[in-house]
Amino acid sequence: MGPSSELDLVVHAERAVLPGGTRAVALGVRDGRIAAVVGLDRRGDLPPARQVLELGDDEVLLPGLVDTHVHVNEPGRTAWEGFDTATRAAALGGVTTVIDMPLNSVPATTTVDALRVKRDAARGAVHVDVGFWGGVVPGNTGELAGLVAGGVFGAKCFTAPSGVDEFEHVSPAQLREGLAELARLGSRLLVHAEDPAVLDEAAEQVARSLAQGADPRSFALFLASRPAAAEDSAVADVVAAARELRGTGPRGAAVHVVHLASASALPLVAAARAEGLPVTAETCPHYLTLDAAAVPDGATQFKCCPPVREAEVADALWAALEAGVLDSVVSDHSPCTPDLKLPGAGDFLAAWGGIASVQLGLPVVWTAARRRGVGLERVVDWMAARPAARVGLAGRKGSLVVGADADLAVLAPEEELLVEPGMLAFKNKVTPYAGQRLRGAVRSTWLRGRRVAPSGSEHPGGRLLHALHQDDPA
Ligand SMILES: [Zn+2]
Numbered sequence: 001m002g003p004s005s006e007l008d009l010v011v012h013a014e015r016a017v018l019p020g021g022t023r024a025v026a027l028g029v030r031d032g033r034i035a036a037v038v039g040l041d042r043r044g045d046l047p048p049a050r051q052v053l054e055l056g057d058d059e060v061l062l063p064g065l066v067d068t069h070v071h072v073n074e075p076g077r078t079a080w081e082g083f084d085t086a087t088r089a090a091a092l093g094g095v096t097t098v099i100d101m102p103l104n105s106v107p108a109t110t111t112v113d114a115l116r117v118k119r120d121a122a123r124g125a126v127h128v129d130v131g132f133w134g135g136v137v138p139g140n141t142g143e144l145a146g147l148v149a150g151g152v153f154g155a156k157c158f159t160a161p162s163g164v165d166e167f168e169h170v171s172p173a174q175l176r177e178g179l180a181e182l183a184r185l186g187s188r189l190l191v192h193a194e195d196p197a198v199l200d201e202a203a204e205q206v207a208r209s210l211a212q213g214a215d216p217r218s219f220a221l222f223l224a225s226r227p228a229a230a231e232d233s234a235v236a237d238v239v240a241a242a243r244e245l246r247g248t249g250p251r252g253a254a255v256h257v258v259h260l261a262s263a264s265a266l267p268l269v270a271a272a273r274a275e276g277l278p279v280t281a282e283t284c285p286h287y288l289t290l291d292a293a294a295v296p297d298g299a300t301q302f303k304c305c306p307p308v309r310e311a312e313v314a315d316a317l318w319a320a321l322e323a324g325v326l327d328s329v330v331s332d333h334s335p336c337t338p339d340l341k342l343p344g345a346g347d348f349l350a351a352w353g354g355i356a357s358v359q360l361g362l363p364v365v366w367t368a369a370r371r372r373g374v375g376l377e378r379v380v381d382w383m384a385a386r387p388a389a390r391v392g393l394a395g396r397k398g399s400l401v402v403g404a405d406a407d408l409a410v411l412a413p414e415e416e417l418l419v420e421p422g423m424l425a426f427k428n429k430v431t432p433y434a435g436q437r438l439r440g441a442v443r444s445t446w447l448r449g450r451r452v453a454p455s456g457s458e459h460p461g462g463r464l465l466h467a468l469h470q471d472d473p474a
Helices: 040-045 081-092 112-124 141-149 172-184 196-211 218-225 228-244 262-275 286-287 311-323 361-372 377-389
Strands: 007-018 021-030 034-038 049-054 061-063 065-070 096-099 129-132 155-158 189-192 253-258 279-283 408-418 437-447 450-453
Touching: 007 034, 007 040, 007 377, 021 040, 021 061, 021 377, 034 040, 049 408, 061 129, 061 377, 065 081, 065 361, 065 377, 081 096, 081 437, 081 450, 096 408, 096 437, 112 129, 112 141, 141 155, 155 172, 172 189, 172 228, 196 218, 196 228, 218 262, 228 262, 262 279, 262 311, 262 408, 279 311, 286 361, 311 377, 361 377, 361 408, 361 437
Parallel strands: 007 049, 007 061, 065 096, 096 129, 155 189, 189 253, 253 279
Antiparallel strands: 007 021, 021 034, 061 408, 408 437, 437 450
């Protein structure tokens, strides 16, 4: 097929967020990929297209977002979330690529067999493209080669209890064992970094406070149970492990710290990067936009681990994103059934920790960015291009470039959006953003040139992504 053959779709946009900035373009799509990007004034140079999408004056064309931190929970905890609902929600939020976390599904994705079970559950059920993380747990080092060969994008471990019994946390020695094996395989380790010794110490203090009459509905008490010092200590050990194993494997010992929420851990990450270690870190919309001081007592929809911290911490996280110390913003969409949030008791210590937001990440982050004078280009970089690059999908996902999959989101950045549970497509509608007035409405989302939201085809056309080679067909 030559360059002059008919296009499937052409998009005319006065504003499109490209890698080099925002420009007026005509973007041509053929066979699910971006076939051409030309200046809008040169739209006549493109071959004829079967379908033309004219963006409105208030709309901006973005690459589909890449959310590398989503807990789909199916199979096993499908009442919490599932592939159909999670990926419908993703599509409505402008997210076209999701990488699924290895827990809280049952089985957890810690064996080759479990990965097969996961893929079978997802096949034919996903509305956006979905890839998988494996898991590193005590004793499963022998499974990692098979998981990587099976297409996982890397594997995640916890340094402290994960919250579910079937996904045990690792010791520092076990973390190094997993990291060495993943480095040898040319893959990467993700780390939920909190030091269990620091958490235990904090828990003892909290227990003493409770004995003296402290209220378990108090967010401040929960915050005291998960201090930033726990993150700092664990991040320091992760950096040490990357340094000790720096000669291992084709790319060194690549480690990625998930959902960083400590201002004092940022210099550790910055120093590691300055030293040339392959250490990266992400944060999440809730850490950037919610304020511990404003969380009402008993409002357990705000509970996640590590916790939402003070406004100064959010300021530091924004600065770290702008400085490139943090590379991405991903949702950590981690829902549960509403009863597990203990809405009646409002007990922060006993409620399930996890914030559901895969559909809302873009408007939540953009609203705050806009207020801070941060441009939409930066937001798109953090939520699309950089997470894609980190998992080896640069050139294919997360950027409007020729040859990439034609994954597109049409955003009306100034449109007001009132978050109401009824608009949410994820299975359980509990979210701390309910009632918020945000800016930025996703008008439509396109996966490989095909409209998937809203009111796209009902046939789930997402693919299962393989980190190394051919994807599974839809
Ligand atoms: Zn998570």
